[in-house]
Amino acid sequence: MSEAPKKTGVFNISILDDSPSTRNIAKYSLEQNLPCNVTLFSDLPSLLGNVPRATPDLVLLEDNEDSDVGISACESLKNAPISKNIPVFFLSSKKDPTKRVAALKAGGIDFLLKPFYPEELVTRVRIHIQMHRLRIENTAQIAEQKALLRVLCHDLVNPIFAAHSLLDLKHSLGKPVDESTLKTVIGCCQSALDIVTHVREEHSLVKTNKQFRSETVDLREAFEEARSTLGERLAKKEIRLELKCEDGLQLEIKRVVLVHNILNNLLTNAIKFSHEGSQIQMSGRKDPTEQFCTIEVRDYGIGMPPEILKNVFRDAAKTSRAGTSNEAGTGFGMPLVKRYVEKSGGAISIASQEAGKGVSIQEQGTTIRLNFPL
Known part of the structure; x- marks a missing residue:
């Protein structure tokens, strides 16, 4: 289910991760350091159903060792005309770099290893959103x-x-x-x-x-x-x-x-x-x-x-x-x-x-x- 968004700024970010702690840390880090509106999701159908209404500036997805939900979500976003240009950023727990490549091949623009350093997440997200908005302009x-x-x-x-x-x-x-x-x-x-x-x-x-x-x-x-x-x-x-x-x-x-x-x-x-x-x-x-x-x-x-x-x-x-x-x-x-x-x-x-x-x-x-x- 989707957690209610808090309209606190100009960046619209969606996060999908099966770990509540990862979702919450990412949300807190971003909202404390960026003018943004972060919406949290714990399942793929909720995320995909919300994207046409919210049109996020960036989607943050999980890429876990035992799950391909994030990759599936990325492929679904890239195959839909309304969301194909939205930048997708992965939070990955995969230690093998050859496995992480699959996320990039699916259409991801970047990834960060878990556990992540909050300041690095904020910096990378800011850069990718600014680049996305420049492309739109x-x-x-x-x-x-x-x-x-x-x-x-x-x-x-x-x-x-x-x-x-x-x-x-x-x-x-x-x-x-x-x-x-x-x-x-x-x-x-x-x-x-x-x-x-x-x-x-x-x-x-x-x-x-x-x-x-x-x-x-x-x-x-x-x-x-x-x-x-x-x-x-x-x-x-x-x-x-x-x-x-x-x-x-x-x-x-x-x-x-x-x-x-x-x-x-x-x-x-x-x-x-x-x-x-x-x-x-x-x-x-x-x-x-x-x-x-x-x-x-x-x-x-x-x-x-x-x-x-x-x-x-x-x-x-x-x-x-x-x-x-x-x-x-x-x-x-x-x-x-x-x-x-x-x-x-x-x-x-x-x-x-x-x-x-x-x-x-x-x-x-x-x-x-x-x-x-x-």
């Missing part, structure tokens, strides 16, 4: 850097495509660039610069674990800016974009994030999987409690099969597929949208009905719903 920062690289590779496409298409059309027709076209192209170039500037700012914030600053954004204006950026894509497939937004609706969010990282990605996906001549609806409204703003993007396209719908927000999942006009995709868009919605304090959900026999045009397609606090 580095992993998180690498993931953020990858996301920013994907923003540059993915979200810059829309404004650059729009500017290129407008200029290329004028050039192919042998017509001069009129003031209206020039204004649109300048706007697209500014959007591209905004995205690059935002990525540079966010890159510096990642290093300091800070969040980007929000601003007051008029939702109707954000909708119109998104429509302007994607106008060429809409026109190419003759898709009608219907915008509905309550007057005066404002969000506290960074404009470039809302328009380019969120709305443009959602609309690009909707265009990609819509048939030529169809329509897309984008709406913004307050919820009945007036505490949240709900944004919906609805298309009547081919929808998503269950296996893609289930994994559409996962970075590692392969959800990319060709559009209705054989448009290529990267699979980066929806994970990026989810990342920025949640970083902005919102929530995202998705519902989709795959087109097929017995499914009407009004039933098929995909609806993305975003909720942001007002």
Whole structure:
């Protein structure tokens, strides 16, 4: 059975040993010298059942001459996705070094012979926990850097495509660039610069674990800016974009994030999987409690099969597929949208009905719903 944890600090440590005296000495030594919360276990099922809830920074296991419980526990922890990266430290009573190697082969990072010197235990545990937390921090920062690289590779496409298409059309027709076209192209170039500037700012914030600053954004204006950026894509497939937004609706969010990282990605996906001549609806409204703003993007396209719908927000999942006009995709868009919605304090959900026999045009397609606090 598990002994009730005492919440006395920031390090979360679990100890499994069949000797009460060993458990208690280790617990006392650690709690007297480290800011930590130590939980004691005398059997393997209790430890394994508690790990998903407690997510310890380190697990201390027995490695006794007459028992392989500690090694079994280590193997179980290393085979479970939720605990495979948790450092495992052994307290060993095995005198034969060849036998102690089995604990390291099972995934242990270190061991200490019983009876142990308390100060040595404390020092080694502190070092391993600090190294573990640095690894977690580095992993998180690498993931953020990858996301920013994907923003540059993915979200810059829309404004650059729009500017290129407008200029290329004028050039192919042998017509001069009129003031209206020039204004649109300048706007697209500014959007591209905004995205690059935002990525540079966010890159510096990642290093300091800070969040980007929000601003007051008029939702109707954000909708119109998104429509302007994607106008060429809409026109190419003759898709009608219907915008509905309550007057005066404002969000506290960074404009470039809302328009380019969120709305443009959602609309690009909707265009990609819509048939030529169809329509897309984008709406913004307050919820009945007036505490949240709900944004919906609805298309009547081919929808998503269950296996893609289930994994559409996962970075590692392969959800990319060709559009209705054989448009290529990267699979980066929806994970990026989810990342920025949640970083902005919102929530995202998705519902989709795959087109097929017995499914009407009004039933098929995909609806993305975003909720942001007002």
